[in-house]
Amino acid sequence: MPPTRDAALYDVVGIGNALVDVLTNGDDGFLLRHGLVKASMALIDAERSEELYHAMGPGIEQSGGSAANTMAGVASFGGASAYIGKIADDQLGEVFTHDLQATGVSFSCLPSPIGVPTGRCLIVVTPDAQRTMSTYLGVGELLGPDDVDADLIASGKITYLEGYLWDKPEGMAAYRKAAEAAHEAGRRVSLTLSDSFCVARHRDAFLDLVQSQVYVLFANEPEITELYEVTSFDDALQKVRHHCDIAALTRSANGSVIVAGDEVHVIDAYPTNVVDTTGAGDQYAAGFLYALTHDMPLDVCGKLASRAAAEVISHFGPRPAMSFSTLLS
């Protein structure tokens, strides 16, 4: 990392949709009957959330939210991370706050008192270990620039943002304020494209961001090909390599590719027994960002990212089940 004006308090500050996941097992027939597209994330309203929850089998609740998962992963490595996201003054808000703080992430956003509940993500895990997500954002969709503490952003080496934020105008404004605050403080901005449907919804905005603001871009294969409207991974790779400083492109079982101008690393997936792919991308980003903010070379960043992703997909749930710091030895 290049030197910045002041010593950073945090390695990474994440901003995203604060969600509690409700995980259940289901089969392809369930997805079909309820019009769900496998392995994607769809936004749903309160009514549809009720409907779908009613149809779902018994669940387990576990704190989630893409960027929050990533911050939990950074903390699990022993990194200093903080999180910004909007929760309500309700039981799911308490659960979210408890779990995030218990992982060692700094989280001090006050619960919103307006009566809109904390967001939840209904996740159906199919026997092929894919997860299909339906998100009711709840109060999370009101996350706006007022929720972004510019001093906190300035105190992190890298600010990490979810593409999902672009689904709501207030979220976009929050994103812009955060990116500005980071750049003003001489810090870096990192973006995950989140979901290929999300990319399709906001392609032009993302293309512009990647070129003008993003130091590290995270994307999986469907997302990066969707961004550049190409059909092959290699075509996307050639497009992105001079478009942002660093791109970390994940390809599920086929591993990942790290590209930074002329530097290219092809990293194998770390072998594991796949139980539930929820959190794979989130923990990949955690490993990468931890390593990057600790001045490790890009190939090591990729390898640590793969280790973290392998751990999280070997069990149910989107956050580490062991201390990632043991992966460092």
Next chain:
Amino acid sequence: MPPTRDAALYDVVGIGNALVDVLTNGDDGFLLRHGLVKASMALIDAERSEELYHAMGPGIEQSGGSAANTMAGVASFGGASAYIGKIADDQLGEVFTHDLQATGVSFSCLPSPIGVPTGRCLIVVTPDAQRTMSTYLGVGELLGPDDVDADLIASGKITYLEGYLWDKPEGMAAYRKAAEAAHEAGRRVSLTLSDSFCVARHRDAFLDLVQSQVYVLFANEPEITELYEVTSFDDALQKVRHHCDIAALTRSANGSVIVAGDEVHVIDAYPTNVVDTTGAGDQYAAGFLYALTHDMPLDVCGKLASRAAAEVISHFGPRPAMSFSTLLS
């Protein structure tokens, strides 16, 4: 089962403390520091619940409650079960209701509007797979006779009651009403002693119940020796064998013993890889009650009970992760 006046709508109707479990991993040091007795259940108030939750690591939430777990197990076998328990009009109450109904259990208790939250059970799972429980009953402690629908009790072949109910005067009164309604309708009553500390608190009452009202008694080794204030399992066995009609006595890895007067069956534990013992006794009772209400002989009841217990301890959480009906073939 002996013939009763009318055909039964339900195989089993359970009554107990409605709880959402919050499961976390912890070590023996954590138990020591917080004054927790391994493998026991302690009742705690709202303040202590806050304190302990704050100290705990990240958790997962999953619907629990001993009798509710058993009813979910009976339903998983394909049995008809119903549940009576008190929840609040809050998010944990919704989670509890959803999960129980989604397993196929009939549950129609209306949420209490008085503002006391749904109960929760903070469970620390140690590396030896033991679970140590701290229960904040919340609105559950207000479960009283008014919550017991006598017609529902009369429509079940067996009413299944938690010993835990005796911890609160209102719960005792609810127990009495249920037992009376069952007996008036020519139905059976079944009791689980729940926990050895619970037995110590209510020994005389339990001794009287076992003799006068209980058709099937469930107890583990610490509970049954505590009940009769004896030091050996065999001493307890000789005491209980003519004290109630059927006793199903569990001994963890040493299997279980079913005793009904002169009929005695020694059943081996079904081999499995133990991950989390939460729900072992609850699902043992589920297998036993399902088999008993389907007129299977007592040794088969014990074997099915052991299979169900083995399944639930092979994964995290107190309810079946697969359909118990597959154990019947």
